[in-house]
Amino acid sequence: MSPELLAYPFLFVAIFFESFVLVTFLSRPARAARARGPALFSDPALPFVAIIVPCLNEGETVAATTESLLALQYPKEKLEILLVDNGSTDETPEVMARYAGNPRVHILREEKRGKHHAVNAGIAATHAEFVGCLDADSFVEPDALLEVIPSLLDAKVGATTAAMSVHQPKNLLQHMQNAEYIFGITLRHVLSSINGIYVTPGPFSIYRRSVVVALGGFREGHKTEDLEMALRLQKNGYWIENAPRARVYTKAPLTIGELLKQRTRWTTGFMRNVSNEYRGLVGNHRYGALGTIVLPLGFIAIGSGMLIFCLALFMFVRNVVSAFTLRSGIPLAYAWLPHGATFDWFYLPSSMYILLGAATIIGSLTLITVGKRLSRTGGSLSRGLLTYLFLYGLIAPLWLMRATADVTLGKKRAWR
């Protein structure tokens, strides 16, 4: 049996999922969400909102994060900013202290007990109707909050997510992540229309405070408190919405080592939460698209990412070995230099594996482009698309394998 055959079911599932996302994107609920405009600054009914910024050694970025919050277009008397120091040992407390005199900013100091404690401290310190989180390495567009508010008005909505992209990507790795984040914009927008969101990311997710309090606040959640909270909201029947034009920019890992660490944490968090506390959601019709499609496909995606990578690696090594074996002893100039090569349709590669793989890639690139247009995210995506195309498939399996090994062996890693 050809090893390629092993990949066919996964390619089928990948194309199915992309088709599902595109079909749902065109469905009425998603269209209605896109048609939803921002709230008006002058609307007297705008709710009171508190944004919590949990900080652990974020001295370099917390000032810019705070400034971006202070620049939000929102009535001053209805916006509160809570800077929560989570036991920083760098200059974070001093940077925070600069905002002590600002009536809209409140500074809290906590022991180092985890991000979830810091967020809970912020929630306990406010009476705002909605509480938002903004990681201290993220920055919001001035209109982000006005974009978010309309998606929160329905009482059954427990939280809403924003449209994340990478803040000023500098190297190829960050460009790759930027494309991936923008893919996530499309995905979250589509999944929110069928209540299939399984994570409310740290950068600018906004929660109905009463709901979070009723559910017992944030938990450690296997070091993915945002994912755990989203699953808990879903389990308790709340909707998680999305505001695709509420733009927030976040700092992304600059090196492969940092990226692997971050993504291993995210992936192990997903696997541990979903296979333990929230196992009951998987395959459960009561939880709609989340239970029947999103969570099962999450596991399939992890499995297929590893399998297709191993398969491609195996085929690459086999072909390289075969090419070298075939050419051994033949003069290099003949063996490795092209001779008489001209284009001829007859030799066009046309295997199912290649063509279905190409269809999957085209689908991904289309969804990324859709995400950029949908969120009106500025900047060029060409480098992001190229790096996503050529790098992502090589790097992502590394954290998938590492996370799978960690979960299997019960290994816990530090946050950073």
Add this chain to the structure above:
Amino acid sequence: MSLVARNVLVALGITIALVATVAYAINYLNGQRLAELAAIEDQLSIDTLSLDTEFSLLETAPCSENTEGIGLTRELSDLGDRLSYTENQLGNGNAQVIRLKQQYSLLEIRDYLITKKLAEACGTKPVTVLYFYSNTGNCPDCDKAGYALSYLRDTYPMLRVYSFDYNLKLGALQTLIDVTKVKPELPAFVINGITSYGFTTLADLEKKFPKGALASTTPPATKNL
């Protein structure tokens, strides 16, 4: 029906349609390839007749200046490449591929015989290689041997290499095997009538050629399949 269920069905339909389209496209492309091969085959049938006629004419004047140009054309070489590629795509059990290989082998044998007769009549000493291979998995060195022969043929254009699938069911080929007494120990080479078996390195293969045979000159190339 819920929106999710409806969208799942639509997405499933799209996926099946896409996979079916891809399968159809591949099938269509392979069909086009076979059609092109058939067209080349038709042309080669004419070439065969032409070759036969040319040979008959030359029998009365075997060493005329026209003998320089006799032999299979570039199209045969191209057919060899295309047949090889198509065989990889469709498998060596495809009926049409087998039929084309039989036709190709017949043309090779015909060219080999003409070359031999002309050499006898005119006193020339062409270097001919009959190369027997198998692609049924029982000849691990056949790919390497074929590649090495391609290199020699491209480097020394006077060399005439004729490749034969040892297992191809074709009366003329079987007779050639009987006449040359080639045993099923593949790869096998008959270089200017001397039979040898197995392939280790290019250098070892080159040693099997007559001295001075591997010298660069111009003429046409034949392609091994």
